[in-house]
Every structure is written in structure tokens, then in C-alpha cells.
Amino acid sequence: MGGSTFQRFYFREEEKERRQRRHSRNPPSSSMKAAMSKSSTNSTRSNRYCFCGMKIKRPTSWTDLNPGRRFEACDQNRNSQTRHHFFEWLDNETCPRGKEVLPGLLRRLRGMEEEIRARDEQLRLVEVEKKKLEEKVCVVIEGKKELEWSRQR
CATH class of the missing domain: 1.20.5 (Single alpha-helices involved in coiled-coils or other helix-helix interfaces)
Known part of the structure; x- marks a missing residue:
């Protein structure tokens, strides 16, 4: 499966925080910022794991809607109909x-x-x-x- 229990827990918590920010538009709490900062120093971005335990990859989108836009995603995300796997844009949206x-x-x-x-x-x-x-x-x-x-x- 891959990934430690801490990493899987951290990404679940990070996803919850991301959903909260999307819905409430409130900035992350200082305790969450500290946890995110601490985690980022403990592991590199290349060793991140999805909730399912698969390693997160960092490809570049070359679609017409998102040309040259980098993102991080679990490999299972493209095969899944439910989209419960990790996905995050790294770059801002391309200008019109x-x-x-x-x-x-x-x-x-x-x-x-x-x-x-x-x-x-x-x-x-x-x-x-x-x-x-x-x-x-x-x-x-x-x-x-x-x-x-x-x-x-």
C-alpha cells in the first residue's frame, strides 16, 4: 500500500481544511498553518501519498482549458468515477x-x-x-x- 499512518492522516486533514476553505472562504487556522509547515519540513513534496496509499505524482496539464498548468494527483484519480482521490492544482489558473x-x-x-x-x-x-x-x-x-x-x- 505505501505511506505511513501519519502521512495518510495528514492528507485527510489537509483535504478537510481545503474543503472548509472552499466552502467558508475563511483562512486556515494558525494551528493548521503550523501543522502544514511542520509537515512540509518533515517530508518533501515528492514523497506525498494519497488517502488510498498511492504515491502522488506531479504531471502537467496540456488541455485547452489548462495549458501548461501543473498539478498533483493520485494515479487512481483518473480511473475513479467517484473522484475521492487526491488532486490539487499547483499553478494558478491560466489567464483568459x-x-x-x-x-x-x-x-x-x-x-x-x-x-x-x-x-x-x-x-x-x-x-x-x-x-x-x-x-x-x-x-x-x-x-x-x-x-x-x-x-x-
Whole structure:
């Protein structure tokens, strides 16, 4: 399963506090701030665990609504219909202009990358053809030398 009892308890408490803040819009209590500060010094963010015991990962979203936005999530979160697993955005929401511009830029980038792959393949085929032609030229030159040598006799 993974994760100590303290870590699982801490993340349950942290999730409760997060839900409270969302609903009440009150800042966290000083005791909660102290607990959060103490916990963050005791363990690095990379060793965090979900309530289910799975390790929390830190991927980057590249969807049109959240381009380039980092988040932390349990691997089980994407497979779960109930969404009771850990999830937290690390970056602020992308500004409206960024949401408008970034998807188009990403599509252009992907198109350019695909074009590069196609040209690389085309270059490879041209190099193969060049090698075949060089071999034919060598055969023709050898044949010419043999003809010249046989005429000299």
C-alpha cells in the first residue's frame, strides 16, 4: 500500500481544511498553518501519498482549458468515477488570453514537429536513393575502365 499512518492522516486533514476553505472562504487556522509547515519540513513534496496509499505524482496539464498548468494527483484519480482521490492544482489558473493563445500555438508546434518528422523521413529516403545511384555510377565507371583496358590490348 505505501505511506505511513501519519502521512495518510495528514492528507485527510489537509483535504478537510481545503474543503472548509472552499466552502467558508475563511483562512486556515494558525494551528493548521503550523501543522502544514511542520509537515512540509518533515517530508518533501515528492514523497506525498494519497488517502488510498498511492504515491502522488506531479504531471502537467496540456488541455485547452489548462495549458501548461501543473498539478498533483493520485494515479487512481483518473480511473475513479467517484473522484475521492487526491488532486490539487499547483499553478494558478491560466489567464483568459493564455487559454485563447496557447492551444493554437501548441497545435502549430505539433504541426511543425510532424512536418520535421516527414522531412526527416523524406531525407532518409533520398539518402538511400543517393547511395543506390552512387553504386550504379561505380559499376558504370568500372565497366568503362574494363572497356578501355580491353581496347588497349
